[in-house]
Amino acid sequence: MIEHVAAVVASPWILPLLFVLCVVDGFLPPVPSESVLTALATLSVSGAGPHVAMLVPVAALGAFAGDQIAYRLGAQVPMERWPWFRSPRGRQRVRWVRAALRDRGTALILAARFVPVARVAVTTTAGATAYPRSRFLLVTAFAAPAWAGFCALLGLGAGTVLPLHPLAAAAVGVVAGALLGMLADRVIRLSRTRGRMRSRRAATRW
Structure with missing residues (x-):
């Protein structure tokens, strides 16, 4: 099995595929670009694939492009038509994102950017609410390489700790990336809860 994985990773199409994956992940939450990038970075430690110096810029460019597409879609397609925003909970998240963006x-x-579903909600809502385009470009131009670099670092760390077991190291890196996303999601949820509490206190004063 290791030989099959190595053959796929060493394919000349792996970098274009990574780019496309990161682009699509910008507006389709189920696409796991973090997992793939982290796994590729892990395998690069053993020489089984592209060097991490190529992985990071390709992933960053793809992520940046995906964010811009999501912004444009949010500006043109009503949020109610997005399947993951139709539920009451989804609509509540959109309302909170709109307030937080302000x-x-x-x-x-x-x-x-570090939370798969949240980044789609934020970028599309930014487009829907006419968040300043120039500011969005600037922030995402910084966020995309920061995200790509951090995922690659996770993969490099896993590959260094488990150099003799590349698939196990890749699995560890993927799990670490998932935990990072969960942590970032938790931070955003806490921020949302505190925002609601502040709003209630302000309303009570009046």
């Missing part, structure tokens, strides 16, 4: 848009866009 108050702390830069921090929200940066944090959401």
Whole structure:
């Protein structure tokens, strides 16, 4: 099995595929670009694939392009038509994102880049609410390489700790990336809860 994985990773199409995956992940939450990038970075330690110096810029460019597509889609397609925003919980998240973009848009866009579903909600809502385009470009231009670099670092760390077991190291890296996403999601949820509490206190004062 290791030989088959190595053959796929060593394919000349792996970098174009990574780029496309990162682009699509910008507006389709189920696409796991973090997992693939982390696994490829892990395998690069053993020489079984592209060097991490190529992986990071390709993934960053793909992520940046995906964010711009999501922004444009949000500006053109009503949020109610997006399948993952139709539920009451989805609509509640969109309302919170709209308010958070007004108050702390830069921090929200940066944090959401590390959470698969949240980043789609944030970028599409940014487009739907006419968040300043120039500011969105600037923030995502920083967030995309930061995300790609961090995922690659996770993969490199896993590959260094388990150099003799590349598939096990890749699995560890993927799990670490998933945990990072969960942690970022938790931070965003706590921020949302505190925002609601502040709003209630302000309403009570009046």
